Amino acid sequence: MFRVILSSVAVVLAAHIASAADDKIDSALSAGPDSLSRNATVMDWDGKVLRKGSNSWTCLPDRPNNGGKDPFCVDKAWLNLLNAAKDKKKPTYDKLGIAYMLAGDAPVSNISPTGKKEDGDWVEGLKAHLMIIVPDQSLYDNISTDPNNGGPWVMWPNTPYAHIMVPIDSYPN
Numbered sequence: 611m612f613r614v615i616l617s618s619v620a621v622v623l624a625a626h627i628a629s630a631a632d633d634k635i636d637s638a639l640s641a642g643p644d645s646l647s648r649n650a651t652v653m654d655w656d657g658k659v660l661r662k663g664s665n666s667w668t669c670l671p672d673r674p675n676n677g678g679k680d681p682f683c684v685d686k687a688w689l690n691l692l693n694a695a696k697d698k699k700k701p702t703y704d705k706l707g708i709a710y711m712l713a714g715d716a717p718v719s720n721i722s723p724t725g726k727k728e729d730g731d732w733v734e735g736l737k738a739h740l741m742i743i744v745p746d747q748s749l750y751d752n753i754s755t756d757p758n759n760g761g762p763w764v765m766w767p768n769t770p771y772a773h774i775m776v777p778i779d780s781y782p783n
Contacts, residue, residue, distance in 0.1 A: 611663050611715065611763070613762045624647070627702065630773050631660050633671075634652070634654060634660055634671040635652050635660050635661055637671035637679075637681045637713075638650075638660070638669035638670050638671040638681050638682075638683070639681075639683075640651075640681055640711060640712065640713040641667060641669050641670070641681035641682050641683040641711055641712055641713055642667065642683030642710040643710065643712065646665070646667055646683060646710070647667070647669050647683050649663050649664045649665040649667075650663040650665060650667035650668060650669045650683060651663035651667070651668045651669070652668075652669050652670075652671075653668050653669075653670055654661070654670070654671065655671075655673055655696075657672060658665045665684060666686060667683055667684065667685060668683070668684055668689050669681065669682065669683040669684075670682045670683075670684070670692075672716075673716070674697070676716040676717075677716050677717050678714065678715065678716030678717055679707075679713050679714055679715075679716065680711065680714070680715050680718075681711070681713050681715075682709055682710070682711055683709065683710040683711075683712075683724070684707070684708075684709040684710075685707050685708050686703070686705075686707070687703035687704075687707025687708075687743055688703075688707040688708065688709040688741070688743060689703050690702060690703040690707075691707065691743055691771060691773070692701060694770070694771070695723045695771050697774065698768045701743075701770055701771065703743065703745060704745050705745065706742065706743065706744050706745075707742065707743040707744075708740065708741070708742055709740065709741040709742075709743075709773075710740060710741075711736075711738065711739050711740075711741065712738045712739075713738070714736055714737045714738060715733070715736040715739065717732060717733065717734040718732075718733050718736075718765075719731065719732060719733070719766075720732065720733050720757050720763075720765050721766065722766055722769050722771070723766060723769075723771050731756040731757075733765070735755045735781070735782065736757075736775075736777070736781050737777070737778070737779035737780075737781065738774040738777075738778040738779045739775055739776055739777045739778055739779075739781070740775075740778065741765075741773045741774065741775055741776070742773060742774040742776065743772075743773045743774075744774075747772055750764045750767065750772055753774060755767045757775070757781070757782070758782050761775070761777070762774050762775060762776045765781055
């Protein structure tokens with residue numbers, strides 16, 4: 611009897627784990643165009659590969675408990691930047707990088723990746739957008755840092771994580 615109960619619990623647990631992984635994969639794939647994401651590697655934020663891909667892109671699911679949806683599909687340069695930001699280190703990419711966030715973004719500081727709402731310059735309601743990084747940050751000099759300017763802007767200016775935000779849907783709302 612104990613084996614039957616244990617087997618049943620194992621089956622239920624395995625189904626729950628598979629369902630959670632499927633949910634993360636679906637979330638991650640929603641970040642990029644299907645032509646890109648369908649062949650991308652899907653990785654969780656802890657670095658665990660949920661699905662191996664056949665192109666050079668990596669898609670990541672929503673980050674838990676951050677107040678919104680924020681899946682990413684990134685190229686190698688952007689993956690380098692995300693890993694550096696997570697580890698509070700300077701990124702080492704040396705090529706232009708592109709990231710998609712077609713499902714939108716969670717509320718976030720425009721000042722730094724660790725900024726808080728009370729620091730000011732908070733961005734909320736951002737819908738589909740692209741993000742671009744360049745190794746030579748002087749190229750950001752003539753781009754607005756105002757997220758309410760009606761077009762592209764530099765987010766996290768004057769940090770090693772600076773990047774150009776390119777709204778696809780109108781922002782601000």
